[in-house]
Amino acid sequence: MASVSDQELRQMTQEERVRALGMTTEELTGRTPFMEFDLEAESRFTYPWAPEVNFNKSAELDADTMSATEVNARIRTLMDEGHGRVVIRNPRGMHSLGVGILNRLTLEFEGSLGYFAVGLIDGPNVRIRGRVGWSCGENMMSGTVVIEKNAGSTFGAAIRGGDLVCRGSVGSRTGIDMKGGTIIVGGDTGALSGFMMQRGRMVVCGNAGKNLGDSMYDGTIYVGGEIRSLGVDAVEGELTELDRNWLTRKLGLYDLVPERGVDHFKKIVAGKQLWNYDNLEPNEKKLIL
């Protein structure tokens, strides 16, 4: 970035600016959108109202007699007070716990959660020592979430960034509509996982159900076990050295590298034959014809 002046950047197309700023090295084709940040906002990757927290300052919360609303409000209060680590005990499978946290925070749940756990988060590192219900991590933007047991369906729906990890198995439609980030499943995933996936990566160490990657626009799905069937327009791609290195590194972060390594993983990508819209630009039509 240092070698490119503001003046030069202003004269570039959006795609050129994204590449010059090192925001992507992928060869993106067709209708895949490019992301661009405001050049003036470099120092504001945290929200202006985000409280300063001290990771050495921790607090515990017993949720046994609290409602989800009360628990979430209490987490916010604790962050405002500067706590950088919050431990929640007895979550009792409650829905919507830990949602909407737009801040750095170490958040630990000692037990299982219900639907919509830690959705819409941007920044926290979450550890759930139990299982989660449907739609965990929905619309997550950044941070890490690690679930020690199983997860329900629509795991990581529309996730945009961060790492969402389930050490056990997950339900159906994992990563539906995902737009970025990484979803990692230590066990199996159900039907229609990666349905309408747009960007990002999904790693399934176990088996995948039917219609994997159905109608995916872009992104990559890696599967270590058996795939019951591929969905419409999902095709197997070549697993490259880059893929293997990335898988080893990423799975290693969460102690999930299979004993026999990652060489046997299958790589599933979009066939891009569904991009046959009538309103494509001429140069886009060339790509699919």
Added chain:
Amino acid sequence: MTAMLTALKHRGPDSTGFAVYGEPSEGDYVMRVKVAEREDMGRGSGIHRLLEERVEQLESVLGEHGAMVRTKGHATPYALRYVLAHEGDTEKMARHVEELEGVEILSLGNGLELIKDLGDAREVSETYGLGDFEGTHAIGHTRMATESDVDIRSAHPYWAFPYNDVSVVHNGQITNYWIMRRQMEHKGHRFMSNCDSELLAVYTADNLSRGVGLEESLERSIEEIDGVFTYLVATKDQLGMAKDTMAAKPLVLYESDELIAMASEEVAIRAILPEEIDTTDPYDEEVRVWQA
């Protein structure tokens, strides 16, 4: 079961139902019957006399068919429980009973007792004294009415002839309901509501009465019934589940040597098992059957 359904109250407060299974009694039948809807009770002072007349007619029909009333009880003026000794054609007797205006059999079986009413789980459980019930297994439902009325008739679980110890609860929507219902009606089966969930009870009862096993019936349903559904079936000695091909409706399962617990949400299982346990989500087209 009451604790589980109470934890699921947010899914629908309109009505609650319990299908509970006691020790099956050979020869004796337990009949749960209603002689009015709850809303009928607000229709003037004459309603109590009307209910008395309906009960008299009901007992007269039972007598005509040779049924001997061993015990009789009622939790509300409109919901009665009979223990009957009967050796004749039970279905014929039941059809005759249901010809009476305002009378509907909720269940008639050797092991099954079906209790359903408007209100939440705790209210219904206390009204019907379910805290004292001893049995082997049960299924229940708390309902938010979407496509049929808020009344006892449209509340789950459903029961059906001709296999009279079957009960069903269902989450979802059956899209070939009318086609399947007509097929069942052509076979002579009766429907008491316009709720698509009742079809699953009738369909299962039809299969079981023809000697099809519960597991096979559940597997066939995934092929023959369109729509999105997860449903539970109980008989006097089995408990089963089936999930449609899209896996569009939730189910969380806990399984141990001592207990099987299933619910649409984890929070219901945590209501009875607060300690940390392992639960799973059954996948698409999955069928499971357990022996009670």
